[in-house]
Amino acid sequence: MEISLLLKIIYGVASLLLLLLGVTYAIYFERKVIGYMQVRYGPNRVGPWGLLQTVTDVLKLLLKEDIIPSKVDRKVFIIAPVIAFAPSFMILATIPWSENLYGADLNIGLLYFIGISSITTIGILMGGWSSNNKYALLGAMRGVAQMVSYEIPLVLSVIGVVILSGSLNLRDIVYAQQDMGVWFIIPQFLGFIVYIISAIAELNRSPFDLPEAESELVAGYHVEYTGFRMAFFFLSEYVYAIAIAALATVLFFGGWLGPAFLPGIIWFLFKWSFFIFFFFWLRATLPRARVDQLMTFGWKVLIPLALVNIVITTLVKAWMG
Amino acid sequence: MFGFLKGFKLTLGYFFKKKVTIMYPEERPVMAERFRGIQRIIPERCIVCNMCVKACPTEVITLTGERDPETKKNRLLTYNINFERCIRCEFCAEVCPTSAVVFTTKYDNLSVYDRKALQKDITWLSANKVYGNYESEDEEGRPAELVKEAKTVAKKPATTKAAVTKADEKPKTDVKSEVITKAKTDVKSETDSKPEVETAGGDDK
Numbered sequence: 001m002e003i004s005l006l007l008k009i010i011y012g013v014a015s016l017l018l019l020l021l022g023v024t025y026a027i028y029f030e031r032k033v034i035g036y037m038q039v040r041y042g043p044n045r046v047g048p049w050g051l052l053q054t055v056t057d058v059l060k061l062l063l064k065e066d067i068i069p070s071k072v073d074r075k076v077f078i079i080a081p082v083i084a085f086a087p088s089f090m091i092l093a094t095i096p097w098s099e100n101l102y103g104a105d106l107n108i109g110l111l112y113f114i115g116i117s118s119i120t121t122i123g124i125l126m127g128g129w130s131s132n133n134k135y136a137l138l139g140a141m142r143g144v145a146q147m148v149s150y151e152i153p154l155v156l157s158v159i160g161v162v163i164l165s166g167s168l169n170l171r172d173i174v175y176a177q178q179d180m181g182v183w184f185i186i187p188q189f190l191g192f193i194v195y196i197i198s199a200i201a202e203l204n205r206s207p208f209d210l211p212e213a214e215s216e217l218v219a220g221y222h223v224e225y226t227g228f229r230m231a232f233f234f235l236s237e238y239v240y241a242i243a244i245a246a247l248a249t250v251l252f253f254g255g256w257l258g259p260a261f262l263p264g265i266i267w268f269l270f271k272w273s274f275f276i277f278f279f280f281w282l283r284a285t286l287p288r289a290r291v292d293q294l295m296t297f298g299w300k301v302l303i304p305l306a307l308v309n310i311v312i313t314t315l316v317k318a319w320m321g
Numbered sequence: 322m323f324g325f326l327k328g329f330k331l332t333l334g335y336f337f338k339k340k341v342t343i344m345y346p347e348e349r350p351v352m353a354e355r356f357r358g359i360q361r362i363i364p365e366r367c368i369v370c371n372m373c374v375k376a377c378p379t380e381v382i383t384l385t386g387e388r389d390p391e392t393k394k395n396r397l398l399t400y401n402i403n404f405e406r407c408i409r410c411e412f413c414a415e416v417c418p419t420s421a422v423v424f425t426t427k428y429d430n431l432s433v434y435d436r437k438a439l440q441k442d443i444t445w446l447s448a449n450k451v452y453g454n455y456e457s458e459d460e461e462g463r464p465a466e467l468v469k470e471a472k473t474v475a476k477k478p479a480t481t482k483a484a485v486t487k488a489d490e491k492p493k494t495d496v497k498s499e500v501i502t503k504a505k506t507d508v509k510s511e512t513d514s515k516p517e518v519e520t521a522g523g524d525d526k
Contacts, residue, residue, distance in 0.1 A: 037332045040342045285332045286325065 011103055015092060023238040024054045030280045037284035064227040069132070072224060076130035081225070081232035084123030087116045088239040095246045096171045098256045098265040109170040110162065113247060114155055117202075120236060121147045124211070127233065128221035139220030142291065143204060143211030149298045150201040150208075156306035157194035160313040161251045164188065170247075174255035183254040187316075190309040192252045194302050196278075199244045201298065204237065205279055207286035208294060245275035352426035354454045357409045359427045361449040362400050363457065366421035369395035373413035373422050379406045382413060397421075400446060404431055404439040414455075423455035 028043065028051065035042025043050030068077060091113045093103035106112050121144055128140020161184050162168060165176030177183055185192050201208040212220030222233045249255060249271045256264030289297070343350055352358065369386030381403040386395045413422045427449055433439060450457075 033336070036336045036340070039335055039338055039340055041340050041344075044344075281329065281332060281336075285328045 008103075012093075015103065016089065019089065019092065019239060019242070020235075022242060023235055024058065026238050026242065026276060027054045027057075029276065030283075033277060033280040034284045037281070058231065061231050062228055066227040066229070067224075069224055071132045073130035073132065076126050077224075078229075080123050080127035080130060081229045081236075082123075083126060084120050085232045085236040085239070087119040087123075088236040088243065091116050091243050092239070092246075094170055095243065096174065096250065096255060097246075097268055098263070099171075101265060102171065105171060106169065108168045110158060110168045110173070110251075113170075113243075114151070114158075117240065117243070118147070118151055120240070123236075124221050127225065131221070131224035133224050135218045136221050136223045139211045139223070143221055146204070146208065146210060146294060146298075147202055149295060150198045150302075153194050153198040153298060153302035153306045154202055156303065156310060157191045157198065158251055159306075160188045160191040160309050163310070163313050163317055170250050170255075174250060174257065177254045178257055183252065183257070185252040188252060188309070188313070190305060191313070192248075194306045194309065195248065195252070198298070198302055199248065200279065200282065201294065203240050203244055203279075205241065206283035207289050209288060210291055210294060241276065241279055242272075245272050245279070248275050349429075352428070354426065354452065356424075356426045356428070356453070357411055358425045358451070358453065359430065359449050360402060360413065360446060361423050361425045361451070361453070361455075362397075362443060362446040363421050363423065364397045364400070364443060364447055366419040367395075367397040367400075368419055368421075369397055370418060372416040372418065376412040376416040378410060378412065379408055381405075381407045397443070400443040402441050402446060404441055405436060420455060423453060423457075425449050425451040425453035425455075427451040427453075 031053070032042040032050075043053035046052045046056050068074065094106050094109040094113055096102040096105075124143045124147075125140050128136045128138075128143070131137070161173060164180075164184060164187060165173045167173060167176065173184075180187075204211050212222070222230050225233060246268075249268060253271045256268045258264070258267030258270075367386070369384065371384070374380075374382045374384060382401070384400045385398045387398055388394070389396050411424055414420075414424050417423075431439065
């Protein structure tokens with residue numbers, strides 16, 4: 001009992017450190033990819049190929065003065081970044097990175113993932129409200145409206161996968177794909193499309209980055225945040241990008257499955273980086289959507305599509321037995 | 322409806338395209354001859370007519386001269402340009418009757434930490450032996466030689482080469498030659514204007 005607890009703590013600390021490293025290089029990768037798509041090189045001065053660029057950026061952020069404006073709601077202001085970040089780290093526990101590398105083998109893993117991840121919305125609203133700033137409040141309201149409306153198609157789109165695999169356990173979902181002999185992206189193509197669109201909206205990533213639309217809202221809900229607290233908001237955003245990409249890999253791309261000449265973790269990381277690349281590719285390609293377009297698209301297109309996907313999947317499942 | 326896929330294709334195409342960035346301190350672009358860089362003073366040519374001082378709109382030029390008792394000609398003694406205020410209008414080079422003030426393509430030796438260092442004197446100004454839009458025997462690095470140097474210095478020769486060819490094309494179609502060809506074609510018929518362009522461009526160098 002003692003040893004298993006110790007192992008869990010080691011796993012948690014190790015994954016936090018790896019996560020920080022991963023986020024650092026996800027940001028570097030994003031800047032590189034967007035730079036390359038804009039026919040320039042991106043960061044290339046700090047360290048070999050600019051590899052230390054984000055490290056210096058983070059150091060700069062941490063060394064900055066920590067300002068708490070006098071008019072903010074102090075307690076809420078301080079706790080908001082923690083509430084925004086903590087769930088994003090908690091959900092990583094259920095991700096099976098490989099057949100034997102996972103934090104917790106929960107039988108309701110998918111439900112846990114989606115349920116916990118929506119707590120971040122509260123952190124964003126708290127940050128926006130307590131800042132006592134109109135831009136922060138507007139950004140937070142947009143963020144909450146967007147995240148609440150896109151949570152629904154996100155959840156509905158993964159139900160198809162749950163119906164096919166008959167389990168909410170993320171490892172069992174991968175085993176189901178192994179048994180079926182085909183990744184769920186093929187039988188669940190419609191569900192995958194709905195999932196990826198609503199996931200991007202849920203992440204507040206471009207083209208759905210309305211909550212922090214620089215050109216309209218200065219910076220959105222974290223205008224008044226500086227230094228370490230702002231780093232927390234950014235961190236939670238990138239950890240969600242990593243987690244959502246990992247979930248997409250597990251649900252639709254067969255997790256660690258792949259030809260046997262490479263270990264499962266490599267296949268997982270390969271598919272996962274493809275999703276991360278896709279998010280950046282999207283950012284370099286599409287302009288920002290309007291608020292009304294976003295809401296209309298979510299409620300009138302994605303939710304009906306997700307429902308249609310559930311009905312079709314259920315019928316096929318019932319017919320096939 | 323699927324028009325946005327075109328956009329994805331386009332950005333992916335750019336992703337694999339050759340980058341336009343010039344890695345500046347290691348790799349330098351070759352400037353066109355008419356680029357207004359740093360002035361060069363050729364003291365032997367100067368007749369101390371003071372035209373450049375009068376023409377200068379920001380009054381950055383100061384000079385002194387003396388009359389040579391043997392040859393009875395004016396000789397330049399000091400020549401200062403205050404680069405804090407120089408606006409690179411090229412008026413000094415335009416008014417100079419003997420082309421003693423000329424513009425070179427050098428541009429990278431004015432970044433200093435001290436303002437006083439921008440007060441440049443005659444020795445510094447006459448040492449700028451870099452190619453530009455002027456005639457002189459001792460100037461260094463006319464484009465052809467500069468290309469060679471750029472090729473050896475630059476880390477990525479391919480990029481520099483592209484920059485070089487771009488810079489080389491510009492002087493060929495410069496204003497002078499175009500004016501000449503226009504004048505010629507106006508006098509003659511407009512039938513064989515194309516060979517005229519080539520000869521005029523060749524003469525220009």
